[in-house]
Amino acid sequence: MSIDIDINSGFCFGVTRAIQAAESELQKGALYCLGDIVHNGQEVKRLELLGLQTIDYDDLRTLPAHSRVLLRAHGEPPSTYWIAQQRGIEIIDATCPVVKKLQDRIRACYEKHRNDEALPPQIIIYGQPGHAEVIGLQGQTNNTAIVIESIDQLDRIDFTRPIYLFSQTTKSVEGFQALVDAIKSAISNQQSAIVPEVHDTICRNVANRVAQLQDFARANDLVIFVGGSKSSNARVLYKNCVEVNPNTIFISSPDEVVDKLSTFHTASADRKNVQRSTLKVGICGATSTPRWLMKQVRDKLTNL
Ligand code: SF4
CATH class of the missing domain: 3.40.50.11270 (Rossmann fold)
Known part of the structure; x- marks a missing residue:
């Protein structure tokens, strides 16, 4: 190994x-x-x-x-x-500072348009309702912003009124683009003259990791993703790993390694066939995963 x-x-x-x-x-x-x-x-x-x-x-x-x-x-x-x-x-x-800048942009947009009485504006935030960052962003609009998590929630938008779209920093670029496309298509279906103002405010610190992480996941036979159960970024990045390497397990602490590996072993017959003489194991994590924790997982595996 x-x-x-x-x-x-x-x-x-x-x-x-x-x-x-x-x-x-x-x-x-x-x-x-x-x-x-x-x-x-x-x-x-x-x-x-x-x-x-x-x-x-x-x-x-x-x-x-x-x-x-x-x-x-x-x-x-x-x-x-x-x-x-x-x-x-x-x-x-x-x-x-990246979040601070986003808060400032949303507040400036809200201040600029809040008195447009003829066509009241809608500030839309693509994000996870209740997430700490999203609560901070909504607060910039006196909690009037509409939080949308997926394209299934488009019925919350009035396509005849101006739309200003922003994103939580840790959402996926693909999900945001899908939402933009769905909004434009709904506007066109309703023959509305509204042109949505789109602000891609996804943090590239996170977004750029996806391709690198997927390369890493592909290069290993077994991937151990270390992340907190409350982290939305961990969930997104874990899914990105699974997409390219189904032999990926999610753990939150080194103590879970043994249990998760035995479950993995039992289920592995249905997964990607691992036939190398040396099993390549890759340990990775989210933007909220400390390196010392990934090192502890490595040490635990080495001891095993
Ligand atoms: S992912 Fe990290 S760097 Fe990017 S906005 Fe959030 S806290 Fe800042």
Whole structure:
């Protein structure tokens, strides 16, 4: 067996930046983080052992003045900053600059068109409802933006009114293009004169990984994808691996390796036939998967 870790997998720039901010701020004293700092339970545990305390919105409303709260890479709606200001809480803003720029663009679009009474505009966000980043984006529009997750939800759009389309940063380019095509086709079917304003705001830090990840998955006989169960990016990238190599298993921690591998072995008769003398195993992960976790998986396999 040969084991490789994908050099392109692991934290993206925005997550690395937020974690570095947490580590550095923890050295100055008590620090809270609003929501899990990253959608990876193992990394959250590591930082909690260093003293980081994860809180929710209810906790934020009851924190004493001068508490220090870190905002993660996903960003927050304006209401969070307002609550912090009212309570005298110090904000350490680790919102990813790419997300910040997207928030600014959506807010500018909303401010520009909010008073168009003759034809009220619709800001559409292609994203996962309830996802932290999406909540932050909706907040820029006073929660008036319509969140669409798939083309099955087109009935929520009025094709006779102006449409301004944006995307959550971690959605797939193909899914976004399919939505754009479906919107244009619906407009044409209704013989509407509306021309949708399309803003492809998908983060290329993630989108560019797909091709690299699929090359990596193809080059291995067995792929072990390491990702958090709450991570939408992990789900998308795992599916991309399975598309090109059905011999892919998903795990969240090294402890799952043995169970998942035995299930894989039992089911392998129906999967891609592995006949090489040396089994090539590839370990990869999402933008929220720490490299140390992928290394632990490698060590576990080596010990096995
Ligand atoms: S995926 Fe892109 S936008 Fe999201 S945190 Fe990472 S670098 Fe920032």
